[in-house]
Amino acid sequence: MINCILKPDFIKPVFLGAVIFAALAFLPSLVDSYYMSLAISIVSFAVLATAWSMFSGPTRYISLATVVFFGIGAYTVAVLGEVLPFPVVLVCAALAGTMLALLVGFSTLRLAGVYFVIFTFGLTELVRQVVSWYEVNVTREMGRYIFLDITQNDIYWQLLTLFAVLLLTGFILGRSRLGFALRIIGEDETVARHCGINVTRVKVALFVLSAVFMTLTGAIMAPRWTYIDPVIAFNPMLSFQVVIMALLGGPRRLLGPLLGVIPLTLLFEVLTANFPNHFSIMLGVTFMVIVYLLPGGVIGLYEKYRTPQKASPSNGHSKTEEKTA
Amino acid sequence: MSAKTLLSISGLHKAFGGLIAVNQMRFDVHEGEIVGLLGPNGSGKTTVMNLISGALSPNEGKVVLAGRDITSLPVHAISHAGIARTFQLVRILHDLDCIENIEAGLAFRPGPLWGDAAKSAAITLLDRIGLADHAHTSAGDLTYIDQKRLELGRALALQPKLLLLDEWLAGLNPSELQEGISLVRKLKSEGLTIIMVEHVMDAIRSLCDRCVVMNAGTKIADGPPETVLSDPEVIRAYLGDSHA
Numbered sequence: 001m002i003n004c005i006l007k008p009d010f011i012k013p014v015f016l017g018a019v020i021f022a023a024l025a026f027l028p029s030l031v032d033s034y035y036m037s038l039a040i041s042i043v044s045f046a047v048l049a050t051a052w053s054m055f056s057g058p059t060r061y062i063s064l065a066t067v068v069f070f071g072i073g074a075y076t077v078a079v080l081g082e083v084l085p086f087p088v089v090l091v092c093a094a095l096a097g098t099m100l101a102l103l104v105g106f107s108t109l110r111l112a113g114v115y116f117v118i119f120t121f122g123l124t125e126l127v128r129q130v131v132s133w134y135e136v137n138v139t140r141e142m143g144r145y146i147f148l149d150i151t152q153n154d155i156y157w158q159l160l161t162l163f164a165v166l167l168l169t170g171f172i173l174g175r176s177r178l179g180f181a182l183r184i185i186g187e188d189e190t191v192a193r194h195c196g197i198n199v200t201r202v203k204v205a206l207f208v209l210s211a212v213f214m215t216l217t218g219a220i221m222a223p224r225w226t227y228i229d230p231v232i233a234f235n236p237m238l239s240f241q242v243v244i245m246a247l248l249g250g251p252r253r254l255l256g257p258l259l260g261v262i263p264l265t266l267l268f269e270v271l272t273a274n275f276p277n278h279f280s281i282m283l284g285v286t287f288m289v290i291v292y293l294l295p296g297g298v299i300g301l302y303e304k305y306r307t308p309q310k311a312s313p314s315n316g317h318s319k320t321e322e323k324t325a
Numbered sequence: 326m327s328a329k330t331l332l333s334i335s336g337l338h339k340a341f342g343g344l345i346a347v348n349q350m351r352f353d354v355h356e357g358e359i360v361g362l363l364g365p366n367g368s369g370k371t372t373v374m375n376l377i378s379g380a381l382s383p384n385e386g387k388v389v390l391a392g393r394d395i396t397s398l399p400v401h402a403i404s405h406a407g408i409a410r411t412f413q414l415v416r417i418l419h420d421l422d423c424i425e426n427i428e429a430g431l432a433f434r435p436g437p438l439w440g441d442a443a444k445s446a447a448i449t450l451l452d453r454i455g456l457a458d459h460a461h462t463s464a465g466d467l468t469y470i471d472q473k474r475l476e477l478g479r480a481l482a483l484q485p486k487l488l489l490l491d492e493w494l495a496g497l498n499p500s501e502l503q504e505g506i507s508l509v510r511k512l513k514s515e516g517l518t519i520i521m522v523e524h525v526m527d528a529i530r531s532l533c534d535r536c537v538v539m540n541a542g543t544k545i546a547d548g549p550p551e552t553v554l555s556d557p558e559v560i561r562a563y564l565g566d567s568h569a
Binding site for chain 1 (some may be wrong): 349376378380399400401409410414417418419420421428429430432433434435437440479483491498
């Protein structure tokens, strides 16, 4: 592992990434608060879509549970935000996300295909109803206020840091045995088992890792709302948006989802501003267009035209990083 | 023959609903032996292979590998215990290249190899199975025989004590068959123990030390190939009463 980290083909993209993120950190001093809010949307969706792809890209399990973890993160902040220092609240959120992901992972990752999709969708509704029930019967207040001394710029920097950590994690994962195991599982689960891979454990590990990033995104975004209730925090639309973005970009490459996040966040921004009542229809049409016309995502298209023969994954990573830079 | 028993199967029973696929199956495999598992279609050979490799777990009975009970262990644990297999319908990792396909076998075995060590071990192994020129070819682009070689290579990468070949020689043309046979013979000379399900009689005669014949889920013969293949019971199973 150490040898692998010291290699130039590891250091170069990481260094490049560090420079880009350092530059992005200066964004708040360049643009006004409207664009900062747009930037926050983009970075938060970037984290969610990349984290989603980390698990769903190689395994091809379509999870609609993104918002469950996101909402758990938001609620952790709503409940603990004024009691504990914010970094401690984030740790609590990550722990809550981990616990839930372990529970869901071990009980559902044996489900295949469409059953898993439906379960994760149902889970959103279940968690939302449980939280609603608790609020109605125990706290007797449906909504919660979040008044924390956290500015828009703080949120942006936190998300940017989270995204950088996520990309670094994904990059290391892509070169690790765990990442390789996940690729084999995606190709053929039976072969993976016969190669000595504990398939369930690998899948749960990745599901948890991806869920932790989703939970943290929810926690970081919570102060932006000032008021949350179960309908806001567990809105299933978010899960669908993340899936669409990841599929548009291409979920099987580390930077693929980003290529879907940027155009779609901008599109959603235009749609909500100009066609608030037609948003769902537009979202559905976008989804269908992507599935029919771009099954491999933007990045699949790019790779198809860039080179007819197969590029090695590590090359793919660094090339696309340069491209998006 | 006083060689040590590597695999011992006893009382193995597997039913799918009302269909009894394997019934009170028992046989031993000694170290360094090639055992042919024969029988007409539907006699339960592949089910036995699946029971040994853990893809299925038996309703009753025991599978013991080198003194250790491996019955009903999860597949990956059986793989770690030292059993590798190929599949009746070849299963390779289509989108990965040949080196990566072999690395799949190297990276998760006990004593795993990773990084440069895995790469060079994979290249050595590809050379051994005659695929050295295809190191960077996508597995999906290989010809059928080469896919079979690759699948065998992945199984060998696991450094198994026991190798299960499920109709590995099926569908090869005569010259490929000769190559295939000599490759398996080479493995035997290196001391590997093999169970092969096979229909190709030439291969069985020239490779197997012993044959176990199944019919309708039970063992009907066990012995050297010539003896077993002239056994009236075996002939009846394959060809019907009038030929026995």
